[in-house]
Amino acid sequence: MIFSNPEIWALTLSMAIPLALPAVGGTFSERTGVVNIAMEGIMLIGAFFGVAFSYWTGNAWVGLFAAIVCGALTALALAWGAIHVSADQTVLGMGINIFAAGLTTFLLNTLFGYNGTPVNTPKLPSVSIPGLDHIPYIGVIFTNQSVLVYVGIVLIFLSHWFLFSTRLGLRMRSVGENPLAADTLGIPVWRLRYLGVVLSGVFSAIGGAYLSIGILNGFTSNMTSGRGYIALAAMIFGKWTPLGSFGAALIFGFSTALGIVLQGHGVSSNILQMIPYALTILALTGLIGRSTPPAADGIPYEPRR
Amino acid sequence: MKALQSILLPVAASLVAIAIGAILVAALGYNPVSVYGSLISGAFGSLGNLGNTLTASLPLIIIGLGIALSFQSGLFNIGADGQYWIGATAAVWVGYHFTSLPGWLHMLLCLAAGMVAGALWAGVIPGLTKAFVGAHEVITTMMMSYIAILFARYLIEGGPMQEKGYIPQSPLIASNTQFPYFTQGFARSQLSPISMLIAALAVLAAWFLLYKTTLGFSLRSVGLNPRAAKYAGIRVKLYIIIALALSGLFAGLAGAVQMLGVDHQLLDGFSSNYGYTAIVVALLARNNPLAVVISGLFFGALTTGGQNMQIVSNVPASLTNVLTGLIIFFVGCERIIPQVIGWYRRRRSARAQTPAS
Numbered sequence: 001m002i003f004s005n006p007e008i009w010a011l012t013l014s015m016a017i018p019l020a021l022p023a024v025g026g027t028f029s030e031r032t033g034v035v036n037i038a039m040e041g042i043m044l045i046g047a048f049f050g051v052a053f054s055y056w057t058g059n060a061w062v063g064l065f066a067a068i069v070c071g072a073l074t075a076l077a078l079a080w081g082a083i084h085v086s087a088d089q090t091v092l093g094m095g096i097n098i099f100a101a102g103l104t105t106f107l108l109n110t111l112f113g114y115n116g117t118p119v120n121t122p123k124l125p126s127v128s129i130p131g132l133d134h135i136p137y138i139g140v141i142f143t144n145q146s147v148l149v150y151v152g153i154v155l156i157f158l159s160h161w162f163l164f165s166t167r168l169g170l171r172m173r174s175v176g177e178n179p180l181a182a183d184t185l186g187i188p189v190w191r192l193r194y195l196g197v198v199l200s201g202v203f204s205a206i207g208g209a210y211l212s213i214g215i216l217n218g219f220t221s222n223m224t225s226g227r228g229y230i231a232l233a234a235m236i237f238g239k240w241t242p243l244g245s246f247g248a249a250l251i252f253g254f255s256t257a258l259g260i261v262l263q264g265h266g267v268s269s270n271i272l273q274m275i276p277y278a279l280t281i282l283a284l285t286g287l288i289g290r291s292t293p294p295a296a297d298g299i300p301y302e303p304r305r
Numbered sequence: 306m307k308a309l310q311s312i313l314l315p316v317a318a319s320l321v322a323i324a325i326g327a328i329l330v331a332a333l334g335y336n337p338v339s340v341y342g343s344l345i346s347g348a349f350g351s352l353g354n355l356g357n358t359l360t361a362s363l364p365l366i367i368i369g370l371g372i373a374l375s376f377q378s379g380l381f382n383i384g385a386d387g388q389y390w391i392g393a394t395a396a397v398w399v400g401y402h403f404t405s406l407p408g409w410l411h412m413l414l415c416l417a418a419g420m421v422a423g424a425l426w427a428g429v430i431p432g433l434t435k436a437f438v439g440a441h442e443v444i445t446t447m448m449m450s451y452i453a454i455l456f457a458r459y460l461i462e463g464g465p466m467q468e469k470g471y472i473p474q475s476p477l478i479a480s481n482t483q484f485p486y487f488t489q490g491f492a493r494s495q496l497s498p499i500s501m502l503i504a505a506l507a508v509l510a511a512w513f514l515l516y517k518t519t520l521g522f523s524l525r526s527v528g529l530n531p532r533a534a535k536y537a538g539i540r541v542k543l544y545i546i547i548a549l550a551l552s553g554l555f556a557g558l559a560g561a562v563q564m565l566g567v568d569h570q571l572l573d574g575f576s577s578n579y580g581y582t583a584i585v586v587a588l589l590a591r592n593n594p595l596a597v598v599i600s601g602l603f604f605g606a607l608t609t610g611g612q613n614m615q616i617v618s619n620v621p622a623s624l625t626n627v628l629t630g631l632i633i634f635f636v637g638c639e640r641i642i643p644q645v646i647g648w649y650r651r652r653r654s655a656r657a658q659t660p661a662s
Binding site for chain 1: 333381383430434438440441443444445447448449451452455456458459462463464581584585588620621623624625626627628629630631632633634635636637638639641644
């Protein structure tokens with residue numbers, strides 16, 4: 001009965017993108033060996049600054065660009081701490097998450113007052129793919145989605161190809177598996193780790209901006225609601241590959257969509273909202289296959305001079 | 306040197322964070338001196354404020370103890386907030402049932418319910434999955450935290466724990482379970498001597514457990530080197546579950562104490578962030594139960610002061626979260642101190658050698 005309405009599939013894709021993008025970004029970071037749990041925080045930063053700059057310049061694309069820059073800068077801080085200072089990457093990540101949640105709420109209140117972001121903030125356009133959107137039943141999936149959905153899908157496939165079919169991708173992966181061996185071959189371990197972390201920041205920021213200027217046109221405090229952590233689970237579930245993460249994100253996105261569609265059918269909305277979180281835990285129990293992280297994931301590399 | 310470093314690092318991290326916060330508010334047009342002034346006076350300015358600071362510190366201390374325990378066992382219990390709420394929910398439920406019991410017994414039952422609920426919330430799903438399939442406890446505890454909050458909301462929004470009427474709230478707990486307040490001195494705050502006593506006992510219990518029992522020794526061994534612990538005969542899987550369960554137990558206790566001492570019921574729109582702030586409390590205290598007291602007081606002051614700062618200086622209280630996040634980041638970068646010292650030493654020795662050439 002609920003499946004008779006194809007909207008649920010369009011919603012699935014829409015809800016999957018803010019999970020898939022940070023998850024794919026996470027694969028870049030973790031494949032080079034840096035644990036990144038700051039995706040939640042960087043998403044918030046991307047979401048807020050995307051809205052802020054979109055409002056200030058009147059152009060949502062400038063907002064998106066600003067979101068990417070701010071996300072990259074935040075990731076740079078994480079990268080510096082993890083790579084240069086050999087700090088505990090989980091602690092740093094939590095610090096960034098708490099900092100970002102505080103900063104975005106603080107700036108929201110000081111810059112936009114307690115009424116929230118203005119209602120006339122421009123958002124990114126929503127488009128339908130001509131031709132595809134006329135296919136019966138599944139055409140809805142390609143109708144009126146934010147342009148970031150399509151951009152995101154392209155980015156995800158590009159990332160998979162980059163990581164597994166290019167020489168630079170191979171080098172990045174080698175740095176995450178055995179940095180010492182990579183170093184002896186002349187591969188710049190630290191530089192590639194910086195690249196991986198910054199890329200993860202870019203992707204997380206786009207994911208966050210999708211929430212604020214893609215499907216909505218405003219920022220509310222803590223609007224990511226744990227998606228950064230679900231994205232982590234999607235990455236693990238997807239065996240640290242972009243395409244796998246996308247698949248996992250689609251499953252989680254479906255659970256969110258299911259919760260939305262079932263609302264008003266008598267089940268408490270609070271219970272329905274639990275579904276994605278519960279599914280995440282289930283995914284991590286390894287009932288559906290264990291996945292192993294890159295061998296040097298989370299271990300700082302200190303080159304001996 | 307090591308002891309000095311242990312104290313130097315948290316203090317330095319806090320000072321740098323405070324300085325950055327000052328720059329931030331100055332950039333937004335506020336006067337940092339008056340902003341921080343209202344923060345400090347809000348925390349310590351009067352006896353009533355001091356009482357509020359202590360009241361805000363107690364859950365941070367108790368939860369912080371649990372998190373310090375989990376950190377010492379090598380586990381990141383990020384979901385302490387959810388364990389806190391599940392403990393609060395359990396305590397409230399017991400609080401408005403069983404009303405025929407004598408006061409002291411009813412109170413103990415509420416506290417026990419909170420502790421058991423918190424322990425189960427952390428120990429069963431996050432604990433078992435971590436121990437047996439290696440599921441990352443950062444994610445599982447965080448997910449359980451969201452589920453706990455949604456569950457509590459469900460219970461009071463048209464659910465089985467809602468008080469009759471239209472407001473989403475639970476019934477008040479029985480008056481014989483509510484902690485009495487101070488009648489003089491801290492009388493204008495919601496501080497209760499019983500809460501303070503429980504917190505003090507919790508600190509002693511945590512310290513004793515960690516450093517004076519074989520259980521604590523096993524937990525710390527697992528935290529330092531799980532493989533070595535396993536070869537020493539310690540059942541790592543079991544202690545992972547125990548560590549998470551104990552961590553949740555403390556968080557649940559804090560929730561119960563807060564309900565019995567301050568809120569007396571579950572209200573809608575609750576959000577505390579105690580669980581996340583407690584992580585920083587534990588980190589700043591370097592996971593030492595005794596230092597958690599000082600760290601907890603510091604962040605309790607930040608919370609109460611922040612509320613005053615919002616009213617008086619018009620700076621949103623979320624600034625304190627900015628400071629908190631910065632502190633945790635800087636504390637995480639602890640290895641920069643030996644790095645800087647090593648760099649300085651190398652420069653000095655290099656400079657001592659070059660005059661010969």
